[in-house]
Amino acid sequence: MPRGKIKLENYVESLSILEPNGNVDAKLDPKISDKDLLKLFRAMLLGRRYDERMLRLQRQGRIGTYGPALGQEAASLGPAFAMRQDDWFVPSFREPSAMIYRGWPIEKLMLWWGGNEEGASPPEGLRDLPICVPVASQVQYGAGIAWGCKLRKEDHVCVTFVGDGGTSEGDFHEGLNCAATFGAPMVLIVQNNHWAISLPRDKQTVSQTLAQKAIAYGINGIQVDGNDILAMVVATREAIDKAREGEGPTLIEAVTYRLGVHTTADDPKKYRSEEEVEHWKPKDPLARFWKYMKKKGLLDEKSRDALEEEISAEISAAVARAEAFKPDLTEPFYHCFEEMPNHLRAQYAEFQAYLDSAGMSESNSGAEDQQLSRNIEAY
Amino acid sequence: MAQMNMAKALNLALREALDEDESTMIMGQDVGQDEGVFRITEGLLKDFGPDRVVDFPVAESAIVGLAIGLCCTGLKPICEMQFSGFGYHGFHQIESHASRFRNRTRGRFTCPMVVRMPYGGGIRAIEHHSESREAIWAHLPGLKVVIPSGPRNARALLRASIFDPDPVMFYEPKACYRAFKEEVPDKPETLEIGKAEIVREGRDVTIISYGASMRLVLEAADELEDEHDIDAELIDLLSLVPMDTELIMESVRKTGRCVVVHEAPRNCGPAAEIISRIVEDSLLYLEAPIERVTGYDLVLPFFNIERPYMPDAQKVVTAARKVVSF
Numbered sequence: 001m002p003r004g005k006i007k008l009e010n011y012v013e014s015l016s017i018l019e020p021n022g023n024v025d026a027k028l029d030p031k032i033s034d035k036d037l038l039k040l041f042r043a044m045l046l047g048r049r050y051d052e053r054m055l056r057l058q059r060q061g062r063i064g065t066y067g068p069a070l071g072q073e074a075a076s077l078g079p080a081f082a083m084r085q086d087d088w089f090v091p092s093f094r095e096p097s098a099m100i101y102r103g104w105p106i107e108k109l110m111l112w113w114g115g116n117e118e119g120a121s122p123p124e125g126l127r128d129l130p131i132c133v134p135v136a137s138q139v140q141y142g143a144g145i146a147w148g149c150k151l152r153k154e155d156h157v158c159v160t161f162v163g164d165g166g167t168s169e170g171d172f173h174e175g176l177n178c179a180a181t182f183g184a185p186m187v188l189i190v191q192n193n194h195w196a197i198s199l200p201r202d203k204q205t206v207s208q209t210l211a212q213k214a215i216a217y218g219i220n221g222i223q224v225d226g227n228d229i230l231a232m233v234v235a236t237r238e239a240i241d242k243a244r245e246g247e248g249p250t251l252i253e254a255v256t257y258r259l260g261v262h263t264t265a266d267d268p269k270k271y272r273s274e275e276e277v278e279h280w281k282p283k284d285p286l287a288r289f290w291k292y293m294k295k296k297g298l299l300d301e302k303s304r305d306a307l308e309e310e311i312s313a314e315i316s317a318a319v320a321r322a323e324a325f326k327p328d329l330t331e332p333f334y335h336c337f338e339e340m341p342n343h344l345r346a347q348y349a350e351f352q353a354y355l356d357s358a359g360m361s362e363s364n365s366g367a368e369d370q371q372l373s374r375n376i377e378a379y
Numbered sequence: 380m381a382q383m384n385m386a387k388a389l390n391l392a393l394r395e396a397l398d399e400d401e402s403t404m405i406m407g408q409d410v411g412q413d414e415g416v417f418r419i420t421e422g423l424l425k426d427f428g429p430d431r432v433v434d435f436p437v438a439e440s441a442i443v444g445l446a447i448g449l450c451c452t453g454l455k456p457i458c459e460m461q462f463s464g465f466g467y468h469g470f471h472q473i474e475s476h477a478s479r480f481r482n483r484t485r486g487r488f489t490c491p492m493v494v495r496m497p498y499g500g501g502i503r504a505i506e507h508h509s510e511s512r513e514a515i516w517a518h519l520p521g522l523k524v525v526i527p528s529g530p531r532n533a534r535a536l537l538r539a540s541i542f543d544p545d546p547v548m549f550y551e552p553k554a555c556y557r558a559f560k561e562e563v564p565d566k567p568e569t570l571e572i573g574k575a576e577i578v579r580e581g582r583d584v585t586i587i588s589y590g591a592s593m594r595l596v597l598e599a600a601d602e603l604e605d606e607h608d609i610d611a612e613l614i615d616l617l618s619l620v621p622m623d624t625e626l627i628m629e630s631v632r633k634t635g636r637c638v639v640v641h642e643a644p645r646n647c648g649p650a651a652e653i654i655s656r657i658v659e660d661s662l663l664y665l666e667a668p669i670e671r672v673t674g675y676d677l678v679l680p681f682f683n684i685e686r687p688y689m690p691d692a693q694k695v696v697t698a699a700r701k702v703v704s705f
Contacts, residue, residue, distance in 0.1 A: 144448020
């Protein structure tokens with residue numbers, strides 16, 4: 001066989017609709033109803049204010065380490081809007097706007113970051129998985145969920161999130177390759193926020209884009225302005241439609257920027273320049289969305305202020321509920337296996353005796369009655 | 380009743396499960412068209428189709444990782460790792476997710492999956508094909524670890540594992556796949572996971588083992604009786620997690636002496652846990668220090684010199700005589 005060239009269809013699409021100045025490309029405008037736009041704007045503002053409040057709570061020692069999603073709200077909110085409520089949602093950990101939008105009580109997220117498993121228990125009625133810490137590992141069960149929908153002949157899709165750092169993990173490769181191989185209806189969104197703690201995107205991979213990795217798996221890939229809520233809605237909607245029609249997975253690279261810290265445990269000044277952060281600030285998804293809403297006449301300063309007040313009260317109420325939560329100290333024993341085996345029964349008795357002797361039993365009584373309602377209101 | 384070897388018995392259990400419960404499915408490398416490298420999945424692709432018996436890409440981590448997702452949608456995947464030595468790719472997904480999904484989601488999502496892993500030496504296999512690393516899985520909270528020793532209990536335990544609501548690491552002693560046959564009942568049979576069995580009653584010493592080592596322990600018991608007048612009681616654990624501590628105590632309190640046998644390395648191995656429990660619970664019943672016959676704390680050598688590195692009947696006889704004559 002002589003030396004030759006194998007021609008590949010090697011391109012990825014790119015998409016941007018809403019400019020930083022609030023102008024919109026009329027041809028690409030998804031024409032979302034005013035009602036939905038207001039709902040989306042409220043959700044983005046809520047996500048932002050939630051993040052800010054969480055940072056304050058962390059500084060005050062009222063929750064543990066926190067990983068904010070500051071500046072990345074559109075990248076998860078657009079997909080959440082494009083999904084059906086009965087689709088599957090598999091987050092990483094920088095998707096609070098989307099989780100709250102889908103129906104996670106805010107206090108659940110606060111409980112998770114506050115060190116309670118209660119915050120990892122998805123509300124009944126939602127096909128949502130909890131926050132996932134081991135980087136990219138969720139791509140695998142996301143692919144499995146999508147494949148399961150196909151095998152069960154259900155028309156749900158699974159929208160899964162991962163970060164730019166996650167694309168270097170074996171789990172990313174195995175999950176996406178298998179999803180493609182099985183034609184699983186998965187939409188994988190890479191939130192490329194340019195930094196994996198201290199490692200910049202260009203040291204993560206020499207690939208020109210992250211979206212082009214789709215080519216290797218034989219699936220669709222698209223690079224989207226991840227700070228553009230309209231583009232994120234459109235790209236995810238198209239990918240979901242394809243997945244539901246049996247056309248398999250899509251890889252969406254959402255180009256965004258982590259305006260804040262990786263988590264409250266690091267100081268970005270150590271590894272990136274202020275100039276870079278300043279460069280990204282005008283592209284802020286919330287500022288952009290606000291300009292758009294204002295231009296459209298859907299919001300003005302007065303109505304926005306009213307919204308701010310409403311949201312602030314909502315978050316405060318959630319903080320109060322989260323801080324009133326009293327964990328049942330013995331609950332882990334009940335969730336290791338469906339039935340407690342003998343060796344755990346023995347350890348449970350040992351633990352109870354310890355609680356008794358340490359005077360902790362009494363304070364634990366009644367905790368089980370305070371479990372948060374796992375039901376959510378209709379969407 | 381039919382006579383069959385362990386390979387056939389496992390195949391029977393898989394067939395029965397696929398037949399009875401539409402949510403069950405098999406996934407692994409070469410489990411379909413090739414019917415598994417050990418032929419455990421013989422005939423299943425033909426009878427149940429490619430959606431239920433899935434030839435999976437060569438990605439052990441994804442076999443387990445995707446299985447976790449399948450569980451979320453209500454399916455019951457039965458995963459095959461071609462050899463336990465390749466199962467470490469799946470370790471991350473098992474430790475990070477399968478073993479703890481129930482706990483972290485407070486029971487909302489669970490992983491009723493089985494990971495079948497052929498393990499152990501004695502089949503002249505190449506490097507990485509002969510280890511016994513069951514203790515690794517036994518150390519992880521949230522997993523059950525089941526190890527059959529013969530055709531009949533293999534079929535009954537695999538059935539129990541498939542229908543168990545929690546993830547089960549099912550260690551198959553591959554040296555036993557075709558080593559011998561047993562009567563296996565026509566109707567499906569289930570054994571309770573976590574119950575050990577006394578396979579031979581005796582007065583003088585309790586010998587505790589499981590999996591492939593049960594064969595040599597039985598051989599040793601005959602020799603102990605015939606040549607040394609020692610009446611050994613044999614316990615087949617069948618499950619490391621949960622472990623039937625009650626039966627162990629009952630037997631050790633009766634005999635006052637004990638030998639624990641396994642192929643796995645000694646350091647922090649199953650015997651260490653078994654002996655700890657005996658010491659905590661029944662120390663004052665002991666007439667002699669407990670002996671361990673185990674693998675050495677070494678990588679099992681290539682097969683050409685593997686035999687002397689594994690437990691054998693002679694090592695068990697020596698240990699039992701030492702314990703009895705203390």
